[in-house]
Amino acid sequence: MILIITGIILNILGIIGIVVPALPGIILNYLALFLLYISRGEEAIGLSALIMFGLLTLLVALLDYILPLAGAKKLGASRTGIIFAVIGMITGMIFFPPFGIFFGLLIGAFVGELIAGKSQSQAFKAGFVTFLGILTSMVVKLMLAVVMTVYYLWHSF
Numbered sequence: 001m002i003l004i005i006t007g008i009i010l011n012i013l014g015i016i017g018i019v020v021p022a023l024p025g026i027i028l029n030y031l032a033l034f035l036l037y038i039s040r041g042e043e044a045i046g047l048s049a050l051i052m053f054g055l056l057t058l059l060v061a062l063l064d065y066i067l068p069l070a071g072a073k074k075l076g077a078s079r080t081g082i083i084f085a086v087i088g089m090i091t092g093m094i095f096f097p098p099f100g101i102f103f104g105l106l107i108g109a110f111v112g113e114l115i116a117g118k119s120q121s122q123a124f125k126a127g128f129v130t131f132l133g134i135l136t137s138m139v140v141k142l143m144l145a146v147v148m149t150v151y152y153l154w155h156s157f
Contacts, residue, residue, distance in 0.1 A: 003035050003036075003038070003039040004036075004039070004156050006032075006035060007032035007033075007035050007036055007152055007156065008032075008152075008153075008156075010028045010029065010031050010032035010035070011028070011029055011032045011145075011148070011149040011152055011153075013028050014026060014027070014028035014029035014030075014031075014032065014145050014148075014149070015029070015142070015145050015146070015149065018138055018141045018142050018145055019098055019101065019138065020093065020097075020098075020101075022093075025141060025145065026057050026060055026061060026141050026144060026145055026148075027057060027061065029057075029144070029145045029148040029149060029152075030053055030054060030057040030148065032148070032149075032152050033045060033050060033053055033148055033151070033152055034050065036152060036155065036156060037050050040155075040156075044155045044156065045151075045155055049151075053148055053151075056144055057144070057148075060140055060141050060144050063137060063140065064137045064141060067133040067134070067136055067137045070133070071129045071130065071132060071133035072085075072109070072126055072129055072130040072133065074129070075125055075126050075129045076122070076126065077109070077113065077126035077127075077129070077130060078112065078113060078116035078118070078126075079116075080112045080113070080115055080116040081109050081110075081112035081113040081116055081118075081123070081126050081127065081130070082109070082112070082130065083112060084108040084109060084111050084112025084113075084115070085105050085106075085108045085109035085112060085127070085130045085131075085134075086105075086108070087108050088104035088105050088106070088107050088108015088109065088111070088112075089101050089104050089105040089108065089134070090104070091104050091108070092104020092105065092107075092108075102131065102134075102135065105130065105131055105134055106127050106128065106130075106131045107127075108127075109123075109126060109127030109128075109130040109131065110123050110124055110126075110127035111123075112127075113126045113127060
């Protein structure tokens, strides 16, 4: 029973961690499924399902880094813009949670691009694409986290 409660807590923290960068998010959801496998074996979750969720977790974790950078690079975002986007996201998260993450990211990318010598319209475009990439990544992670949480709850009881 302790492992079931621990799994529920891990799922809750995993979903919160999708928005709060300080938590490993989707990895916590997968860890809950792994604990379910350890505690109840294949009667609760099959090894093939565990491996499938593991591969999806790995893929989504990689996309979390690739999507924003690929989108930003496609529109010519500079390294400075991306660094400032990350700084803005962290600053926004600390001082203006929860929406500060998004606005901090957008403002940080914009300021970084201006510092890199881009025009205002280029800086805004690169900042907005970086913002959309991170937002898309969060939505994909949230969808997988919810699926894993429902799977966990369905097979726990």
